[in-house]
Amino acid sequence: MEEDQELERKISGLKTSMAEGERKTALEMVQAAGTDRHCVTFVLHEEDHTLGNSLRYMIMKNPEVEFCGYTTTHPSESKINLRIQTRGALPAVEPFQRGLNELMNVCQHVLDKFEASIKNYKEQKASRNESTF
Amino acid sequence: MAATQAVEEMRSRVVLGEFGVRNVHTTDFPGNYSGYDDAWDQERFEKVPTMAVEKVLVYNNTSIVQDEILAHRLGLIPIHADPRLFEYRNQGDEEGTEIDTLQFRLQVRCTRNPHAAKDSSDPNELYMNHKVYTRHMTWIPLGNQADLFPEGTIRPVHDDILIAQLRPGQEIDLLMHCVKGIGKDHAKFSPVATASYRLLPDITLLEPVEGEAAEELSRCFSPGVVEVQEVQGKKVARVANPRLDTFSREIFRNEKLKKAVRLARVRDHYIFSVESTGVLPPDVLVSEAIKVLMGKCRRFLDELDAVQMD
Numbered sequence: 001m002e003e004d005q006e007l008e009r010k011i012s013g014l015k016t017s018m019a020e021g022e023r024k025t026a027l028e029m030v031q032a033a034g035t036d037r038h039c040v041t042f043v044l045h046e047e048d049h050t051l052g053n054s055l056r057y058m059i060m061k062n063p064e065v066e067f068c069g070y071t072t073t074h075p076s077e078s079k080i081n082l083r084i085q086t087r088g089a090l091p092a093v094e095p096f097q098r099g100l101n102e103l104m105n106v107c108q109h110v111l112d113k114f115e116a117s118i119k120n121y122k123e124q125k126a127s128r129n130e131s132t133f
Numbered sequence: 134m135a136a137t138q139a140v141e142e143m144r145s146r147v148v149l150g151e152f153g154v155r156n157v158h159t160t161d162f163p164g165n166y167s168g169y170d171d172a173w174d175q176e177r178f179e180k181v182p183t184m185a186v187e188k189v190l191v192y193n194n195t196s197i198v199q200d201e202i203l204a205h206r207l208g209l210i211p212i213h214a215d216p217r218l219f220e221y222r223n224q225g226d227e228e229g230t231e232i233d234t235l236q237f238r239l240q241v242r243c244t245r246n247p248h249a250a251k252d253s254s255d256p257n258e259l260y261m262n263h264k265v266y267t268r269h270m271t272w273i274p275l276g277n278q279a280d281l282f283p284e285g286t287i288r289p290v291h292d293d294i295l296i297a298q299l300r301p302g303q304e305i306d307l308l309m310h311c312v313k314g315i316g317k318d319h320a321k322f323s324p325v326a327t328a329s330y331r332l333l334p335d336i337t338l339l340e341p342v343e344g345e346a347a348e349e350l351s352r353c354f355s356p357g358v359v360e361v362q363e364v365q366g367k368k369v370a371r372v373a374n375p376r377l378d379t380f381s382r383e384i385f386r387n388e389k390l391k392k393a394v395r396l397a398r399v400r401d402h403y404i405f406s407v408e409s410t411g412v413l414p415p416d417v418l419v420s421e422a423i424k425v426l427m428g429k430c431r432r433f434l435d436e437l438d439a440v441q442m443d
Contacts, residue, residue, distance in 0.1 A: 027433060027436040027437070027440070029440075044433065047429070050177060050180070050426065050429070051426070051429050051430070051433075054426070055430075093437065093441075096437070097434065097437055100430045100433055100434050100437075101430075101434065103426075103430050104427050104430045104431065104434075107423050107424075107426050107427045107430070108427065110423060111420060111423045111424070111427075114416075114419060114420065114423070115420060118416045
């Protein structure tokens with residue numbers, strides 16, 4: 001995606017260290033030199049298509065986003081590059097955050113509906129005096 | 134069907150379908166789109182943890198089955214223990230503690246049956262304990278596990294899984310340690326047997342089909358999809374339950390009838406089939422899997438917040 005020589009690697013990641021000294025950088029942001037904050041590539045570690053595709057889908061629904069795509073760098077490496085380009089001057093971090101929030105909302109909504117439905121079903125079954133599974 | 138609805142307006146009408154005999158569970162999720170359904174099938178269930186045998190300490194194995202093969206088989210046995218009550222074992226920790234390890238003992242010796250008939254050739258009569266099943270595994274509580282888990286709750290899911298076969302004089306004596314893990318690490322930790330999804334079939338009759346053709350039509354689909362009803366003395370075909378169809382496309386091999394039917398799928402109605410290995414019931418699995426996806430989002434949101442604070 002970007003030429004390495006032109007990159008001004010702005011690695012801002014939170015290094016969370018576990019008790020045994022394990023270092024896990026979960027999120028990095030890479031910006032090409034010369035552009036402002038509306039084109040950013042996020043490197044998400046320990047992630048794959050599960051989050052990548054869902055997130056890309058949610059971010060694309062945002063009309064401010066001009067481009068959003070993700071790729072797994074190599075199947076042996078467990079990380080994805082997610083690139084967001086926005087129209088105008090909106091910083092790319094914003095649709096990223098919004099996408100994450102909306103994905104969480106969708107999951108919560110489905111979870112609630114699902115659990116309510118399960119409860120209904122079990123009550124119906126119990127009232128029909130059949131043996132539960 | 135273009136998707137222009139906002140998240141809040143989604144009519145996620147979750148309707149529960151039939152429950153099969155062996156924990157095969159079907160759920161409908163209308164109103165969803167393929168963007169995140171791919172995330173919701175096998176991949177997500179890889180991240181829901183279970184307990185499985187990780188280390189096998191072999192004291193004595195004089196059976197035909199080699200140590201490593203036996204250990205491999207033992208690892209694949211589903212263990213009935215709620216993984217949410219356990220922690221992951223810390224890396225590099227050799228000794229397990231009661232919060233992250235389960236112990237099982239397997240001790241079987243095969244002997245000759247002294248009361249067998251002289252000329253019998255049936256192994257069931259001749260030998261005692263010649264088949265090693267999972268019911269021979271006994272749970273050894275560690276620490277305070279005996280208080281936390283009542284007798285009989287921690288066991289292999291099925292007690293009739295054949296582990297090995299023995300002959301007189303052979304013995305298996307080993308100790309197993311179970312830890313918590315996820316399917317991504319090794320398939321033995323996967324909580325599902327198969328998890329798949331499909332779109333709701335949509336079958337419409339473009340023209341009325343009557344008489345013998347109606348009978349033929351009903352045979353071209355899976356049983357129950359097309360019903361033949363008697364209307365005013367004539368047999369008329371009606372689409373009764375398109376959901377049952379498996380889309381064999383048999384109808385297209387029939388020259389007369391293929392123009393009478395339109396086969397389609399409802400774009401935004403997904404039917405998930407989740408078959409559990411028995412550790413957790415399928416509805417719990419789906420809930421846990423959704424929570425895993427939410428956990429991932431939350432993790433990145435927290436990271437973003439922390440980064441922006443700097």
